[in-house]
Amino acid sequence: MVEPVEIYLLNKKVRLLQPEKGFRPGLDSVMLAASCPVQAGQSVLDMGCGVGGAAFCLLYRVPKIHLTGVDVQEDYIALAERNVSLNEADSRAEFVCSDICDFKAEERFDHIICNPPFLESGQHIASPDEGLAVARGHNEELSLKDWIDAGFHNLKPGGSLSMIHRADSIDRIIRGMGKRFGAIEIIPLWPKVGMKSKRVIVRALKDRKTPASIHAGLVLHETDGEYTSAADKVLRDAEPLV
Secondary structure, three states, X not given: OOOOEEEEEOXXXXXXXXXXXXXXXXXXXXXXHHHOOOOOOOEEEEEOOOOOHHHHHHHHHOOOOEEEEEEOOHXXXXXXXXXXXXXXXXXXXXXXXXXXXXXXXXXXXXXXXXXXXXXXXXXXXOXXXXXXXXXXXXXXXXXXXXXXXXXXXOEEEEEEEEEEEEHHHHHHHHHHHOOXXXXXXXXXXXXXXXXXXXXXXXXXXXXXXXXXXXXXXXXXXXXXXXXOHHHHHHHHHOOOOO
């Protein structure tokens, strides 16, 4: 078995073992964790958790919570379990190998976060790396609605679902939520001032009827390519998004 490599997030506050090749947690994982409005004493489900990138960023920001991660790839879950000790989260995190559609928790969660594959099966040429191919959606029949359905079934009434995805998928995400979610918030992530958003975070509450809103969002980079001070506070200091 090839030894994993160690990477870091939040300015080395989070340590992660992950496969040398395959999906690598990064900016999207940090932003997803920053979007979750969890408070101390609550529970979070990370669907499609991989090796725990978003999970451990969230546990660093709000230590007194309990987090469960679910992923279909056994090797990623095995590494996530090793990452529990690396991040001193032994009593606060657990990871389960399961298809998200099959996972049914004994108790529903206060919050759910997820970073679904950006391209559904059949919409792209698969990577030769199996782990990366699965992370990108190859060999899976899951649609965005399937992810939303799984979140709905495992979420408490009034609980939040936070999802990071491509900006051009907003319409499909909102259609998938239907009338089951309300208070939908769209948080754009702008590459630079004046550029179109490529990523968005969509956050919504189960069984709410509150109208939707669009936030000003977050500009990630200055014109010279450096991170903006606002983005840097999220990426290095674990500050929450709106």
